[in-house]
Amino acid sequence: MTDTTTINPSAERIVFAAAELFRRQGFAATGLKAIATEAGLPIGSIYHHFPGGKTELGETVIRITGAGFQELVETIIDAGTNLVSGIDDAFAGAAATVEASDYADACPIATLALEIASTNEPMRQASDRAFTGWIDALTGRIEAAGCDRKTARATAISVLSLLEGAFLFSRASRSVEPLHAAGTSAVALVRAAISD
Amino acid sequence: MTDTTTINPSAERIVFAAAELFRRQGFAATGLKAIATEAGLPIGSIYHHFPGGKTELGETVIRITGAGFQELVETIIDAGTNLVSGIDDAFAGAAATVEASDYADACPIATLALEIASTNEPMRQASDRAFTGWIDALTGRIEAAGCDRKTARATAISVLSLLEGAFLFSRASRSVEPLHAAGTSAVALVRAAISD
DNA sequence: TACATGGTAGAATGATCGTTCTACACCTGC
DNA sequence: GCAGGTGTAGAACGATCATTCTACCATGTA
Numbered sequence: 001m002t003d004t005t006t007i008n009p010s011a012e013r014i015v016f017a018a019a020e021l022f023r024r025q026g027f028a029a030t031g032l033k034a035i036a037t038e039a040g041l042p043i044g045s046i047y048h049h050f051p052g053g054k055t056e057l058g059e060t061v062i063r064i065t066g067a068g069f070q071e072l073v074e075t076i077i078d079a080g081t082n083l084v085s086g087i088d089d090a091f092a093g094a095a096a097t098v099e100a101s102d103y104a105d106a107c108p109i110a111t112l113a114l115e116i117a118s119t120n121e122p123m124r125q126a127s128d129r130a131f132t133g134w135i136d137a138l139t140g141r142i143e144a145a146g147c148d149r150k151t152a153r154a155t156a157i158s159v160l161s162l163l164e165g166a167f168l169f170s171r172a173s174r175s176v177e178p179l180h181a182a183g184t185s186a187v188a189l190v191r192a193a194i195s196d
Numbered sequence: 197m198t199d200t201t202t203i204n205p206s207a208e209r210i211v212f213a214a215a216e217l218f219r220r221q222g223f224a225a226t227g228l229k230a231i232a233t234e235a236g237l238p239i240g241s242i243y244h245h246f247p248g249g250k251t252e253l254g255e256t257v258i259r260i261t262g263a264g265f266q267e268l269v270e271t272i273i274d275a276g277t278n279l280v281s282g283i284d285d286a287f288a289g290a291a292a293t294v295e296a297s298d299y300a301d302a303c304p305i306a307t308l309a310l311e312i313a314s315t316n317e318p319m320r321q322a323s324d325r326a327f328t329g330w331i332d333a334l335t336g337r338i339e340a341a342g343c344d345r346k347t348a349r350a351t352a353i354s355v356l357s358l359l360e361g362a363f364l365f366s367r368a369s370r371s372v373e374p375l376h377a378a379g380t381s382a383v384a385l386v387r388a389a390i391s392d
Numbered sequence: 393t394a395c396a397t398g399g400t401a402g403a404a405t406g407a408t409c410g411t412t413c414t415a416c417a418c419c420t421g422c
Numbered sequence: 423g424c425a426g427g428t429g430t431a432g433a434a435c436g437a438t439c440a441t442t443c444t445a446c447c448a449t450g451t452a
Binding site for chain 2: 166178
Binding site for chain 3: 031032033043044047053054
């Protein structure tokens with residue numbers, strides 16, 4: 001099993017190649033050969049670094065890209081003059097990223113999380129942990145901004161739901177309108193939550 | 197090409213079998229043999245009814261289940277004493293359905309829509325049309341409840357984003373909490389939109 | 393009766409799949 | 423120098439994939 005805190009350069013190349021392909025076309029449609037090619041390594045290396053096979057690689061991708069996305073979003077939110085403007089910036093940034101990537105770079109794990117939710121328990125648990133990390137991080141910020149914990153959590157879930165739902169619609173419509181609409185609503189929900 | 201307004205019994209069995217499997221495990225992970233088996237028909241029948249192959253079947257599944265979901269949600273919303281309570285009922289119903297189906301029956305087309313968004317243009321367009329139909333239908337209701345069109349549309353997009361995002365989190369966490377949180381927020385957004 | 397149409401039935405095809413296996417190279421420690 | 427560990431390299435394997443093809447049946451029409 002790959003070290004849980006660090007990851008060696010080749011394994012990292014495999015994870016990033018896989019993450020890109022999984023995000024763009026999903027888990028089942030991505031073959032290990034394509035990942036190996038994208039990573040510039042032989043297919044045997046995948047099994048060397050991830051002896052558990054495709055599922056283990058999938059879990060690692062979920063863990064690492066889920067944490068990376070969380071860190072990115074936190075950085076954006078925390079750079080705002082306050083929580084509300086930070087969230088506004090995060091949605092705007094998401095829209096810009098999605099548009100600049102030809103509507104491919106949306107949520108790093110949503111596509112495969114839905115694919116495997118009913119069929120691959122280790123990966124489902126990994127995705128649950130990633131999403132829970134996001135929800136907890138945002139809950140903490142909303143709470144710190146002066147909201148009771150229960151409402152903060154519900155608001156965090158809603159804000160992230162808005163983001164995920166809007167990603168889906170943006171990719172389907174090849175338009176950033178959903179992300180802008182959802183961003184406006186996210187701001188309104190958070191404003192209401194911290195003004196109570 | 198299958199008739200666009202009616203569909204014969206065998207083709208219908210194929211579509212429903214496919215829809216179930218696509219929803220549960222996604223498009224790429226579902227083989228035509230499994231669909232044929234589920235429909236109780238030989239694999240040749242799939243090509244007979246859908247000469248365009250798997251893509252054509254995918255488009256048909258998106259069209260039919262997208263329209264069916266819209267009709268279901270509209271029925272629930274319109275049965276409420278007013279728009280706000282109708283939307284509340286819709287989210288509660290979604291939560292009950294997801295829970296009763298072992299967290300498999302969420303959005304009929306989200307999983308495959310994300311899988312194919314960057315790789316299969318005919319199907320992406322079909323998913324865009326389905327989602328657009330949902331957005332337009334809800335926009336109309338919010339507008340009829342006394343909201344300007346621009347805000348009505350943005351609110352409709354947000355409500356549906358909340359639903360889709362919450363479906364994702366509910367499937368990942370095997371919990372209905374996200375749908376209840378999103379439902380409360382949807383109600384708040386719609387209330388605010390029609391009181392302006 | 394012959395032909396056309398619509399449909400079920402399932403084998404055949406070449407390609408891709410995840411996985412296992414064998415081979416070799418390099419580095420480190422004893 | 424040898425053994426063990428780490429890693430690249432890619433062929434082999436059995437299974438599954440989407441698609442095409444052949445065969446047969448039933449019905450309706452000329």
